[in-house]
Amino acid sequence: MNEVLMSSQQLHLCDFDGTLTHGDSFVRFLVFAVPLPRLLAGSFVLAFKFLGLIFSGKWSNGAAKAVVLSVFFKGKSVQEMRALGEGFCQKKIPALLRAELLNDLRKTLQSGGIVVIVSASPDVWLRPFCAANGFDLLCTELEFESGLFRGNFATPNCNGAEKARRILASYDLDGYEKIIAYGNSKGDSAMFALADEVFRV
Numbered sequence: 001m002n003e004v005l006m007s008s009q010q011l012h013l014c015d016f017d018g019t020l021t022h023g024d025s026f027v028r029f030l031v032f033a034v035p036l037p038r039l040l041a042g043s044f045v046l047a048f049k050f051l052g053l054i055f056s057g058k059w060s061n062g063a064a065k066a067v068v069l070s071v072f073f074k075g076k077s078v079q080e081m082r083a084l085g086e087g088f089c090q091k092k093i094p095a096l097l098r099a100e101l102l103n104d105l106r107k108t109l110q111s112g113g114i115v116v117i118v119s120a121s122p123d124v125w126l127r128p129f130c131a132a133n134g135f136d137l138l139c140t141e142l143e144f145e146s147g148l149f150r151g152n153f154a155t156p157n158c159n160g161a162e163k164a165r166r167i168l169a170s171y172d173l174d175g176y177e178k179i180i181a182y183g184n185s186k187g188d189s190a191m192f193a194l195a196d197e198v199f200r201v
Helices: 016-020 025-033 036-056 061-073 078-091 099-110 123-133 161-170 186-192
Strands: 010-014 114-122 136-140 142-145 148-153 178-183 197-200
Touching: 010 016, 010 099, 016 025, 016 099, 016 114, 016 178, 025 061, 025 078, 025 114, 025 123, 036 061, 061 114, 061 148, 078 123, 078 148, 099 114, 099 123, 114 123, 114 161, 123 136, 136 161, 161 186, 178 186
Parallel strands: 010 114, 010 178, 114 136, 178 197
Antiparallel strands: 142 148
């Protein structure tokens, strides 16, 4: 978990999928990282696993996402997952980005503010993206054991109320002169409630 940070500057909280990007990055990552034959074969496995979640009453967006990642990536090493994430970040993410918003966030950094990407998407491709841009990151994190992906999340799915919880655990909001949030869905509502100013994309 990040240490609690304090600043007298502005804090900009930005959702990723559908806000900083045009559309969702999760499916695009699957298409990039998984060979088509494996993707097609895995879809049949997913159908049964999704039915299991539904009938057990355990269905949620986070649970479904974990199942998808488990089917296609469980057992892969940290190095393999990092390579896939960095490749996707370099080759595919640039075409998805909203250039105007990205430029605004970069200007925020230049003026001494702090930019945090707050996303339900996994860290595997968000971490290299944020590192390249100087942004902080709060997101859903994958669980590794003995260097291998276990098919689970190490943190709760970073969406809805979890976004607000993670923000409050990482930043002293009273230490900022202004808090600005950017989002595009009801999953950002709890984050919006923390902000002085909200931009809905």
